[in-house]
Amino acid sequence: MIQLNNIEKYYANKGVKNYVLRLVTTTINQGEFVSIMGPSGAGKSTLLNIIGMLEEPTYGSYEFLGEDVTALNERKRIELYRNHIGFVFQAYHLIDEMTVYENIEAPLLYKKVGGAERASRIADLLDRFNMVAKKDLFPNQLSGGQQQLVGIARALAAQPSIILADEPTGNLQSAQAEEIMELFKKLNQEDGITIIQVTHSEKNAQYGNRILHIADGVVKEDVLVG
Amino acid sequence: MVPGVMLTLSAKRFTLNLINMFKLNLKIALRNLFKNKIYAAINIGGLGIGLTAFVLMLLYINHEESYDTWDPALKNVYQIRERHNFFTPDNKEHLQESNESRVANLIRQKVPQVIAVTKVDPDWDFRTGNSVKIGNADPITVYRMKDADSSFFHVFKYKFLQGSENNALKAPKSVVLKQSLARKIFGEGNMLGKVIKVVAWQGDEGTDLTVTGVIEDPETPETAGFTAIMRTGNKDKDPDNPTNSNYCQVYARVNEEADPELLNQTLKKVYVDYKKSTAPLRKIDYKSYFANGKYLQLKAIPLAEVHGNRPFEISWLEKLKPVIAICVFLLLVSIINFVNLATAQSVQRAKEVGVKKVMGAYKQQLIGQFLLECALQSMVALFLSVILIEVLLPWFNTQFHVELSFWHNANLFNILLQLLGLFTLVTLLAGFYPAWILSNYNPASVLKGNYSGSLKGIILRNVLVVFQFIISVTFIIAISVMHLQTNYLYNKDLGFERSNLINIRSGYDQNLAEKIKRIPGVQYVATTTQVMGNAFNVPEEIEYNGNKISLNTVTISMDALSALGVKLLKGRVFSKEYKQDTVNTVVLNEAAAKLIDKNPVGKSYKIIDQDRTFNFQIIGVIRNYHNEGFDKEVLPTLYKVTHLGGTSSTNNLIVRLNSDKSAAIIEKIKAEWKHAYPDFPMEYTTLDSAFDKVLENNRLFINMIMLFSTVSVSLSLLGLFALSTFVAKRRTKEIAMRKILGASNVQIVNLLNKTFLVLVIIANLISWPVAYIVVKKWLNGFAYRIDLPLYPFFLATVISIIIAVLTVSIQARRAALANPVNALKYE
Numbered sequence A: 001m002i003q004l005n006n007i008e009k010y011y012a013n014k015g016v017k018n019y020v021l022r023l024v025t026t027t028i029n030q031g032e033f034v035s036i037m038g039p040s041g042a043g044k045s046t047l048l049n050i051i052g053m054l055e056e057p058t059y060g061s062y063e064f065l066g067e068d069v070t071a072l073n074e075r076k077r078i079e080l081y082r083n084h085i086g087f088v089f090q091a092y093h094l095i096d097e098m099t100v101y102e103n104i105e106a107p108l109l110y111k112k113v114g115g116a117e118r119a120s121r122i123a124d125l126l127d128r129f130n131m132v133a134k135k136d137l138f139p140n141q142l143s144g145g146q147q148q149l150v151g152i153a154r155a156l157a158a159q160p161s162i163i164l165a166d167e168p169t170g171n172l173q174s175a176q177a178e179e180i181m182e183l184f185k186k187l188n189q190e191d192g193i194t195i196i197q198v199t200h201s202e203k204n205a206q207y208g209n210r211i212l213h214i215a216d217g218v219v220k221e222d223v224l225v226g
Numbered sequence B: 001m002v003p004g005v006m007l008t009l010s011a012k013r014f015t016l017n018l019i020n021m022f023k024l025n026l027k028i029a030l031r032n033l034f035k036n037k038i039y040a041a042i043n044i045g046g047l048g049i050g051l052t053a054f055v056l057m058l059l060y061i062n063h064e065e066s067y068d069t070w071d072p073a074l075k076n077v078y079q080i081r082e083r084h085n086f087f088t089p090d091n092k093e094h095l096q097e098s099n100e101s102r103v104a105n106l107i108r109q110k111v112p113q114v115i116a117v118t119k120v121d122p123d124w125d126f127r128t129g130n131s132v133k134i135g136n137a138d139p140i141t142v143y144r145m146k147d148a149d150s151s152f153f154h155v156f157k158y159k160f161l162q163g164s165e166n167n168a169l170k171a172p173k174s175v176v177l178k179q180s181l182a183r184k185i186f187g188e189g190n191m192l193g194k195v196i197k198v199v200a201w202q203g204d205e206g207t208d209l210t211v212t213g214v215i216e217d218p219e220t221p222e223t224a225g226f227t228a229i230m231r232t233g234n235k236d237k238d239p240d241n242p243t244n245s246n247y248c249q250v251y252a253r254v255n256e257e258a259d260p261e262l263l264n265q266t267l268k269k270v271y272v273d274y275k276k277s278t279a280p281l282r283k284i285d286y287k288s289y290f291a292n293g294k295y296l297q298l299k300a301i302p303l304a305e306v307h308g309n310r311p312f313e314i315s316w317l318e319k320l321k322p323v324i325a326i327c328v329f330l331l332l333v334s335i336i337n338f339v340n341l342a343t344a345q346s347v348q349r350a351k352e353v354g355v356k357k358v359m360g361a362y363k364q365q366l367i368g369q370f371l372l373e374c375a376l377q378s379m380v381a382l383f384l385s386v387i388l389i390e391v392l393l394p395w396f397n398t399q400f401h402v403e404l405s406f407w408h409n410a411n412l413f414n415i416l417l418q419l420l421g422l423f424t425l426v427t428l429l430a431g432f433y434p435a436w437i438l439s440n441y442n443p444a445s446v447l448k449g450n451y452s453g454s455l456k457g458i459i460l461r462n463v464l465v466v467f468q469f470i471i472s473v474t475f476i477i478a479i480s481v482m483h484l485q486t487n488y489l490y491n492k493d494l495g496f497e498r499s500n501l502i503n504i505r506s507g508y509d510q511n512l513a514e515k516i517k518r519i520p521g522v523q524y525v526a527t528t529t530q531v532m533g534n535a536f537n538v539p540e541e542i543e544y545n546g547n548k549i550s551l552n553t554v555t556i557s558m559d560a561l562s563a564l565g566v567k568l569l570k571g572r573v574f575s576k577e578y579k580q581d582t583v584n585t586v587v588l589n590e591a592a593a594k595l596i597d598k599n600p601v602g603k604s605y606k607i608i609d610q611d612r613t614f615n616f617q618i619i620g621v622i623r624n625y626h627n628e629g630f631d632k633e634v635l636p637t638l639y640k641v642t643h644l645g646g647t648s649s650t651n652n653l654i655v656r657l658n659s660d661k662s663a664a665i666i667e668k669i670k671a672e673w674k675h676a677y678p679d680f681p682m683e684y685t686t687l688d689s690a691f692d693k694v695l696e697n698n699r700l701f702i703n704m705i706m707l708f709s710t711v712s713v714s715l716s717l718l719g720l721f722a723l724s725t726f727v728a729k730r731r732t733k734e735i736a737m738r739k740i741l742g743a744s745n746v747q748i749v750n751l752l753n754k755t756f757l758v759l760v761i762i763a764n765l766i767s768w769p770v771a772y773i774v775v776k777k778w779l780n781g782f783a784y785r786i787d788l789p790l791y792p793f794f795l796a797t798v799i800s801i802i803i804a805v806l807t808v809s810i811q812a813r814r815a816a817l818a819n820p821v822n823a824l825k826y827e
């Protein structure tokens, strides 16, 4: 599903190229649960952003679902966001002026999902995440863990084929983190959703089936779990 | 499923989705407004005020534009203007609204395009009141009753409520009333055949006029406005003696096909032929019409263009231009507040943009969302301004002597369209830039957290703040200079004593004058053709030492100069002791003396009239005294006494009082008047109020500038206040860090002040030359003016800096006093 070939990313600073990523080549298949690990500043977020098409590589080719991403126009990319990719952020990034319900509903509106179907999908998600009672609350009225659940529900609403999560549990305590990881595992195994997450925790990485170790922009190790 | 059904289904779903999205965006917009209540209030309130001024101006423009639009057929009506020097303020030839009365007949007979021509009284400022008597009731004064010939209603097709166009003015001694006047004097019911007695001046025995028609008041104002049209018979004929002329306004209705160009060509030819053929009858050399660059001109002006283009008046549009500029600036100031606050706030919205973008929102959708938010606010602002206008309109109307209406406007539909246009314009102006900035946020960097450094936005914001302050500082300079100039005019030595002087609207009646003179407290009773409020200039060419000099002639009674209290510079003024004073002596004013001789007293000049020569001796020189606005220089003038004591049409009976109890004395004068003229109420004005009237336009203008500049300055400051709040908020973390590192509160206040202070100083530097040019231009409109002082410039700078520093400091202090721990913990 994802095919990265010799991806490079550097920032030119006073004529010096500071490499963030060097010759990253890897394939991620449908249904995988990949964890990206490595020291701070290694380039993990950058790699995830490139996969999520939030950043462009300086060099290299990237195919998403068989399509060359570098050649995609804006409209096509937005279509991919709407139909295939869900983002989960470390800082949750819920929209403060929207209620829980509205936050989950927003991507469906952009995707132009009909009213009845929208309502049933949101009801489903709320139910699944035990948030029915909280649906009219605003993000600042929720705990961090709850906010992240809403963040994941929002990412799932559009029924994406892949979820990209940058340190989704970075701000959470271990109990909440475990809950989220269980959820990811379930989504991966039961719904077949591809998941790519960045994490610092060896324990969290164990929930997936593959780990990419990155250091200084280079993939040092690519190991399967279990 | 049939494809068509599928299509409609998906189209339906699409619209439903749009509506849902719209609802959600609206909700977000409202929640944002509530979250930022104060800024929303500043934004919307400011915009509402800016819009109010602008809409008032629009109403005014609409009002002026609506002149003479009450009947579509008026497009075939023309005002005829003739070029001559009779009754002009500068004694030179001008194309004038008043024509020699014979012009009407000339056009009627010689211009084929013309269907109907009418002669009608012009508007005289000081002598428009007629006394109207019904039966034995007390007379009432009715203004703007006009005398016309029988054709008036064939040219102006008013709607007759009673009587008919064809019969109304058929017979002489008839009168047609406007409904408003008819109601006032008769109430309701049939008025045809009723008789009113109209007395035109105090000595007039009065004319009985029969009401032959009542017409509807048109919805829009008229150039040739009136309350009643009389046909006394005076306008039916022209003077028999070819050397005598009457002056009146002439209007013509032409046929549908008439071409204005051709019409004017015909007019020109007909007029020149006429002047040529009548010159011998008038004992005038035809060539003299063209002497000294003079020429003959008769022109038809389409009625639609008359109001915007009257002789001796600056057109309303020209007068309004500074006001338009001010209203535009005011609106700009409020829009700038809007843009500044919106871009400052955009940091708060960045996350929303980033998240929506990764959810798959198109850029246009985001722009649309932010424009919608802006539209919502401008809509509220517009409603606010409509309310404000409803509240302010009565006050505005009395303050500026206009009759504007909003809901009852004849052009309401048009005005609403304009408001819609204005709403769209404001929304786009205020909303587009912030929307564009916001929708351009790059989601990757926003979601990473470093979205505060949008340098482009900051530069623009600073430019806008500078612009706002340029406007404010210019306003402050302008109002202080205007204030100084007004003070100067109010305290200016007019060259005569204006207090305790009244001017009765009447010619000199020896009997009455004697009686008034006997009232204790009355010092002088006199008449003159020239006094502030009613000056009548007559040009005269004199010959002095072989030089021909053109002077303005004023005819007065013996006491007039003393009554006015003018200052004698050389020689003497007129006096009864000198017999020749009513024959061939004159007094000059300074301006005239300057043209004639350094030491003119005792010398003589000649006047050559046809083949006779008259000699006049100069007996004195007086200081120039003012009788018109301060925009004009006092004309070089010579003063003559006539044995009659002025001419009968002067209509200035000036009375000098030498007591404090003027009210009581005026009552006594009124009693004498009533005794002499029971059918005609006495009308008078004090010279104090005549003076106020001269300065009135100026006063209104300054009041308006004051009002608008106060509003604009306060709006700018409100904007600055809100903006500094945002800046302080955004720098909370920086401030907290600095405090932990040991910065004092004062240092922190200074830190925040520095940015704005630089902006304010830049604004001052730019506004100095701008204000200098603007104010200089305004001052140049006065023939009598102050030298442009410098201190208003410094004053404005000091005021703007103090106010800006105060505003920012309040915010900065709050930020500085806050406990740094809170700020850091929160992040």
Ligand SMILES: Nc1ncnc2c1ncn2[C@@H]1O[C@H](COP(=O)(O)OP(=O)(O)OP(=O)(O)O)[C@@H](O)[C@H]1O
Pocket: A011, A020, A039, A040, A041, A042, A043, A044, A045, A046, A047
């Ligand atoms: N806009 C930029 N300009 C220059 N250098 C940048 C920029 N953005 C990121 N970098 C650099 O790229 C490198 C990788 O950043 P990245 O955010 O991918 O690290 P990371 O592995 O996610 O680290 P962390 O675990 O701390 O989140 C860092 O060294 C950073 O300094």
Ligand SMILES: [Mg+2]
Pocket: A044, A045, A046, A166
């Ligand atoms: Mg990272």
